[in-house]
Amino acid sequence: MDENPDVWTEEYREDLRNTMREAVRLEKQFILDCLPVSAVGLTADEFTSYIDYIGDRRLEGVGLEPLNPPITNPLPWLSEMMEIKKETNFFEGRVTEYRRAVDLSGVSDDDL
DSSP states (O other), X not given: OOSOTTTOOHHHHHHHHHHHHHHHHHHHHHHXXXXXXXXXXBOHHHHHHHHHHHHHXXXXXXXXXXXXXXXXXXXXXXXXXXXXXXXXXXXXXXXXXXXXXXXXXXXXXXXX
C-alpha cells in the first residue's frame, strides 16, 4: 500500500474483500464436507466461526473492513499452534538437519 498507493483504490479494496468472502465461503464448505459430525472437542460451527475470525483478521491486517461483526476467536488453542515459528536458527540447529543435501549427493533421480 505504501509503495503503490495508486493501486490502492476503492475498487481494488472491494475486490480484495470479495475475494476473501469467496475464500471464506469455500473454506467453510470444505470444513462442512470434512467434518459433518462433531469430533473430539471440535465442532463444525466452531471451526466455521474460526474461519470467519481468521478472514476478518487478515482483512484488518491490511487495513480493510472485516466481513463480520467483531468475532472473538472460538479456538484460541488452534491459533496458538498455527502461529508457532517453525524456523530454526542456524546456530541452534542440529548437524543432521544440514547433512541431507550431502547425503543425497550420490543418489540418482531414478533411485528416488
